[in-house]
Amino acid sequence: STFIQSPTDVYGPVALHEPTPSSARDFGAVVFGAPFAIMRPESAADVALLLAALSSAPTRPRATVAAHGAGHSLQGQAQARGGIVLETRSLPRAVAVVVADGDGEGGENTARAYADVGAGALWVEVLEECLKAGLAPLSWTDYLYLTVGGTLSNAGISGQAFKHGPQISNVLQLQVVTGNGEVVTCSPTESPDLFFAVLGGLGQFGIITRARILLQHAPPKVRWVRAFYDSFETFTKDQEFLISIPEQVDYVEGFMVLNEHSIASSSIAFPAPISFNPDFGSHGKRKVYYCIEFAVHDFQEDDGSSVDHVVELVSGEMSYVRPHVYSAEVSYFDFLNRVRMEEESLRRQGLWDVPHPWLNMFVPRHGIARLKDLLVDTVLAGHFDGAILVYPLLSDKWDRNTSAVVPSTPDGVMYIFSVLRSADPSRCGPGCVEEILEQHRRVADEACRVGGGIGAKQYLARQPSQAHWRDHFGSSWDRFVARKARFDPARVLGPGQGIFPSTDSASSMWR
Numbered sequence: 001s002t003f004i005q006s007p008t009d010v011y012g013p014v015a016l017h018e019p020t021p022s023s024a025r026d027f028g029a030v031v032f033g034a035p036f037a038i039m040r041p042e043s044a045a046d047v048a049l050l051l052a053a054l055s056s057a058p059t060r061p062r063a064t065v066a067a068h069g070a071g072h073s074l075q076g077q078a079q080a081r082g083g084i085v086l087e088t089r090s091l092p093r094a095v096a097v098v099v100a101d102g103d104g105e106g107g108e109n110t111a112r113a114y115a116d117v118g119a120g121a122l123w124v125e126v127l128e129e130c131l132k133a134g135l136a137p138l139s140w141t142d143y144l145y146l147t148v149g150g151t152l153s154n155a156g157i158s159g160q161a162f163k164h165g166p167q168i169s170n171v172l173q174l175q176v177v178t179g180n181g182e183v184v185t186c187s188p189t190e191s192p193d194l195f196f197a198v199l200g201g202l203g204q205f206g207i208i209t210r211a212r213i214l215l216q217h218a219p220p221k222v223r224w225v226r227a228f229y230d231s232f233e234t235f236t237k238d239q240e241f242l243i244s245i246p247e248q249v250d251y252v253e254g255f256m257v258l259n260e261h262s263i264a265s266s267s268i269a270f271p272a273p274i275s276f277n278p279d280f281g282s283h284g285k286r287k288v289y290y291c292i293e294f295a296v297h298d299f300q301e302d303d304g305s306s307v308d309h310v311v312e313l314v315s316g317e318m319s320y321v322r323p324h325v326y327s328a329e330v331s332y333f334d335f336l337n338r339v340r341m342e343e344e345s346l347r348r349q350g351l352w353d354v355p356h357p358w359l360n361m362f363v364p365r366h367g368i369a370r371l372k373d374l375l376v377d378t379v380l381a382g383h384f385d386g387a388i389l390v391y392p393l394l395s396d397k398w399d400r401n402t403s404a405v406v407p408s409t410p411d412g413v414m415y416i417f418s419v420l421r422s423a424d425p426s427r428c429g430p431g432c433v434e435e436i437l438e439q440h441r442r443v444a445d446e447a448c449r450v451g452g453g454i455g456a457k458q459y460l461a462r463q464p465s466q467a468h469w470r471d472h473f474g475s476s477w478d479r480f481v482a483r484k485a486r487f488d489p490a491r492v493l494g495p496g497q498g499i500f501p502s503t504d505s506a507s508s509m510w511r
């Protein structure tokens with residue numbers, strides 16, 4: 001029978017297990033939905049058996065299925081209340097690095113290197129394996145303890161995205177099990193409709209089981225630079241200068257400096273001492289500062305003089321508050337893994353496993369000053385624990401065929417604004433978290449208002465209703481719906497996103 005009686009029922013050779021606590025929660029710790037069962041597939045074929053059985057089941061209500069990678073979603077997106085959580089970490093995680101010969105012309109430059117990885121692999125595992133061959137993926141997230149399948153279902157952005165595009169722009173091929181239970185190998189030329197649907201597809205069209213990720217030569221070291229600003233305008237102008245010289249610069253980010261704590265906590269991984277001690281003002285007259293962070297890959301084994309030269313030339317063109325530029329030389333691995341040190345520090349303080357009301361938005365350049373002011377007047381008006389990242393991206397590095405949503409950008413430049421807030425339970429209990437989420441809702445509604453001046457789109461958010469999802473997708477909504485009808489017509493996948501509430505079991509799937 002395809003109607004599940006108990007969590008230990010078996011679909012062919014596929015066993016279901018009793019739910020674990022982690023299957024009902026995530027990093028956000030604001031939405032909790034216990035599944036009926038969990039599944040630990042060992043192959044794409046296992047996933048196919050389950051999905052083929054569920055999608056063809058005549059019985060209603062049907063069980064839904066959510067892929068769960070590292071569980072670092074923020075609002076229950078990897079949960080399946082009353083359904084089945086499929087733990088992708090149990091899929092094979094071997095990383096195979098392949099250097100394919102080019103067509104002879106130009107030697108090394110035409111060689112194409114890639115890694116074939118299981119979708120449940122963490123990016124840090126991919127990095128470790130690729131570095132053994134002196135190679136690495138091009139585009140990253142700030143934090144590496146996320147799965148390949150999880151970030152490719154969103155976009156995957158960090159300071160390299162201005163140069164190489166998001167992670168979803170650096171994938172050569174995927175193996176996907178569709179909602180119908182079909183195992184398909186897809187790429188931009190082979191089943192391209194499924195390939196592009198799944199990238200940024202929020203887990204709605206299939207379970208990614210493997211991915212082929214583009215690689216490049218990894219630098220042994222990185223020169224990591226920080227420069228401080230007292231003006232938002234100068235800060236963003238210099239960020240835009242940096243992204244205009246991708247031949248020299250490999251990474252560009254930035255963050256708001258709200259208080260001494262912003263500098264201290266962001267300096268946990270940054271090895272150079274910082275002596276920027278500005279006046280943050282007092283009651284009513286608050287002053288906010290900004291920090292640009294950029295990095296240059298250092299391929300030189302010896303004295304690093306050519307990188308010194310690049311950094312000197314580039315920073316000479318920048319208008320930071322003099323003399324506040326700081327730089328440090330770190331290994332490429334430590335640079336990419338920098339957030340791990342912050343995690344360890346927060347864990348020691350008991351501040352990692354706390355609620356994380358986050359707000360992430362892509363904002364076209366013309367709306368950034370207004371959005372910054374809106375944040376300062378609302379989210380940042382009171383006490384704030386966490387970080388606010390602000391950095392530019394180039395929209396022509398995003399493939400519009402994917403399901404990822406970014407704003408329309410008349411001049412091709414958009415910014416990510418990431419309000420990465422932690423709610424320390426000793427000062428912000430459940431009611432306070434609820435208020436923060438409400439406030440984020442209002443800010444997002446204002447910033448993303450159709451026909452409004454800011455023109456933002458949210459990233460990583462679970463929209464509160466299907467009407468909001470429709471607005472979020474805008475002109476690509478019809479395509480998203482058509483993709484769902486084609487690849488997961490029974491609406492088995494991704495209930496935690498709340499995009500396609502199943503009409504027959506809506507009450508158990510909704511919060």
Ligand SMILES: Cc1cc2nc3c(=O)[nH]c(=O)nc-3n(C[C@H](O)[C@H](O)[C@H](O)COP(=O)(O)OP(=O)(O)OC[C@H]3O[C@@H](n4cnc5c(N)ncnc54)[C@H](O)[C@@H]3O)c2cc1C
Binds near residue numbers: 027069077142202
């Ligand atoms: C500390 C921290 C730092 C972060 N930094 C960044 C950053 O710098 N840049 C950035 O872009 N994002 C960042 N994120 C967000 C992160 O990319 C997303 O939360 C991502 O979903 C996390 O991956 P995961 O493996 O934990 O996915 P999960 O939370 O397990 O899943 C996320 C979604 O993808 C679906 N999914 C997961 N695996 C698959 C699969 N194999 N096939 C199909 N669907 C799947 C799930 O069902 C769910 O809808 C960060 C998150 C945290 C908590």
